[in-house]
Amino acid sequence: MAEKTPITVARGDGIGPEIMDATLRILEGAGARLDIEEIEIGEKVYLAGNPAGVAPEAFDSLRRTKVFLKAPITTPQGGGYKSLNVTVRKTFGLYANVRPCVSYHPFVETKHPVMDVVIVRENEEDVYGGIEYRQTGQVTQCLKLISRPGTEKIVRYAFEYARRNNRKKVTCFTKDNIMKITDGLFHKIFDEIAPEYPDVENEHWIVDIGSAKLADAPENFDVLVLPNLYGDVLSDVAAQIAGSVGLAGSANIGEHIAMFEAIHGSAPRRAGQNLANPSGLFLGAVMMLVHVGQTDVAERAHNAWLRTMEDGVHTYDIYKEGVSKEKVGTREFAEAVVARMGQTPSQLKAVSYKAGEGGEGSFSGRMAREAAAANKELAGVDVYLDWTSGSANDLGAVVEKLSGEGLKLSSIANRGVKVYPGGATETFCSDHWRCRFVPEGGREIGNKQVATLLSRFAEAGLDFIKTENLYNFDGKPGYSHAQE
Numbered sequence: 001m002a003e004k005t006p007i008t009v010a011r012g013d014g015i016g017p018e019i020m021d022a023t024l025r026i027l028e029g030a031g032a033r034l035d036i037e038e039i040e041i042g043e044k045v046y047l048a049g050n051p052a053g054v055a056p057e058a059f060d061s062l063r064r065t066k067v068f069l070k071a072p073i074t075t076p077q078g079g080g081y082k083s084l085n086v087t088v089r090k091t092f093g094l095y096a097n098v099r100p101c102v103s104y105h106p107f108v109e110t111k112h113p114v115m116d117v118v119i120v121r122e123n124e125e126d127v128y129g130g131i132e133y134r135q136t137g138q139v140t141q142c143l144k145l146i147s148r149p150g151t152e153k154i155v156r157y158a159f160e161y162a163r164r165n166n167r168k169k170v171t172c173f174t175k176d177n178i179m180k181i182t183d184g185l186f187h188k189i190f191d192e193i194a195p196e197y198p199d200v201e202n203e204h205w206i207v208d209i210g211s212a213k214l215a216d217a218p219e220n221f222d223v224l225v226l227p228n229l230y231g232d233v234l235s236d237v238a239a240q241i242a243g244s245v246g247l248a249g250s251a252n253i254g255e256h257i258a259m260f261e262a263i264h265g266s267a268p269r270r271a272g273q274n275l276a277n278p279s280g281l282f283l284g285a286v287m288m289l290v291h292v293g294q295t296d297v298a299e300r301a302h303n304a305w306l307r308t309m310e311d312g313v314h315t316y317d318i319y320k321e322g323v324s325k326e327k328v329g330t331r332e333f334a335e336a337v338v339a340r341m342g343q344t345p346s347q348l349k350a351v352s353y354k355a356g357e358g359g360e361g362s363f364s365g366r367m368a369r370e371a372a373a374a375n376k377e378l379a380g381v382d383v384y385l386d387w388t389s390g391s392a393n394d395l396g397a398v399v400e401k402l403s404g405e406g407l408k409l410s411s412i413a414n415r416g417v418k419v420y421p422g423g424a425t426e427t428f429c430s431d432h433w434r435c436r437f438v439p440e441g442g443r444e445i446g447n448k449q450v451a452t453l454l455s456r457f458a459e460a461g462l463d464f465i466k467t468e469n470l471y472n473f474d475g476k477p478g479y480s481h482a483q484e
């Protein structure tokens with residue numbers, strides 16, 4: 001008898017406990033070798049005074065088992081509660097969110113009969129650092145961070161996933177025609193890593209037209225790798241157009257710990273009635289079995305589930321007169337899957353998970369490589385001001401006087417548009433101004449010159465709200481230019 005794999009299970013809120021029972025029942029029926037530790041998360045834990053919905057002791061269990069099967073929870077109404085998912089993702093560095101979006105035509109209604117897309121979403125960076133500021137009366141800001149190691153990890157993960165799962169193509173979406181530095185880095189790293197996988201096709205689309213194509217013809221896509229925000233939006237779009245948000249599972253993968261769940265919430269109105277569809281959580285659990293190397297069990301359970309779908313044994317949410325054969329409750333659905341263990345679907349494509357290929361083990365040793373050492377030099381500074389006392393030319397006249405000691409004003413921009421010198425009179429200006437200073441006459445500058453410049457701003461009574469140093473890396477600008 002093979003050794004049991006320890007996992008941590010949380011039953012969650014609403015329909016959570018019912019769909020978890022059903023999922024565990026199917027896993028048991030498939031012969032899963034699991035040693036379960038239970039923790040409590042969600043509403044009760046929030047209301048007991050833990051702002052993240054999870055008690056610190058629960059983290060000990062996750063550190064021990066490294067595998068977390070999580071049912072949905074209810075976030076209590078009102079402010080002050082932090083997202084449990086974001087907390088777990090950030091605490092344990094779960095950098096990859098993997099969400100297969102599959103249609104089950106003709107057994108489940110869908111707009112896209114041929115759809116089998118896997119979204120690989122970067123899970124830690126982008127605007128999800130939650131680093132935001134209100135800087136002036138009128139203007140707010142959110143920081144978008146894209147790092148080389150973060151991007152290398154997710155892009156490599158997507159290609160490794162494609163290879164392991166016999167997928168043909170990885171597609172990357174970014175908006176690097178606009179965000180040339182941040183999204184540009186994501187795209188560049190995609191282009192650097194793709195050639196290491198000559199057996200997997202690769203392509204890049206700008207996210208707007210790419211999304212339109214995904215929504216229109218998902219059959220043309222296979223694996224998608226996306227920065228966090230685009231991935232968040234598009235993984236819901238993809239699950240929805242597959243026709244089956246209630247049928248989608250998701251994996252959050254880190255180097256040490258992984259979390260598996262359904263993509264839907266706790267559906268409180270359906271709770272306690274033996275109505276809910278356990279399939280989303282179950283398919284998350286199948287990904288878990290593959291992750292821990294129980295590929296034989298994953299394959300048996302998944303194929304029995306596909307057979308159940310095909311046999312028309314459906315819960316209320318996907319039941320359709322004429323297509324479905326039998327409307328069942330949560331428990332009966334689980335028993336129907338268990339009764340089909342060993343069977344495979346006849347019309348839908350059967351799954352096959354190869355032994356020894358499970359898990360992220362083959363990947364986890366391959367850390368991101370070092371960024372190429374670059375020669376970094378200070379090439380200027382942007383000083384941002386909160387200012388409401390006149391036009392761009394008025395401000396220009398005031399700020400010109402602050403040039404000196406090696407730094408001179410080169411331009412003023414408002415929300416990224418150059419407004420001084422020589423701005424268009426029609427450009428709308430907010431109270432948020434960027435004054436760009438560059439070295440005077442090719443002089444070398446350092447932070448000392450920046451500090452004295454700032455003290456001149458302070459003496460002039462100007463409210464500088466932030467500064468941003470401008471660097472060249474190996475002579476190439478590491479900053480954007482204002483729109484002229």
Ligand code: NAD
Nearest residue numbers: 072073074075246263264265266267268270276277278317
């Ligand atoms: P929801 O996903 O819980 O429900 C949306 C709709 O889908 C409901 O009408 C429900 O009847 C139906 N539905 C969802 N899952 C189903 C299933 N398995 N079987 C049958 N029908 C199903 O979204 P919501 O109503 O916006 O959110 C409810 C709660 O869930 C909120 O407190 C929210 O914060 C939380 N939530 C939690 C998670 C999570 O834990 N990962 C994710 C999303 C929402």
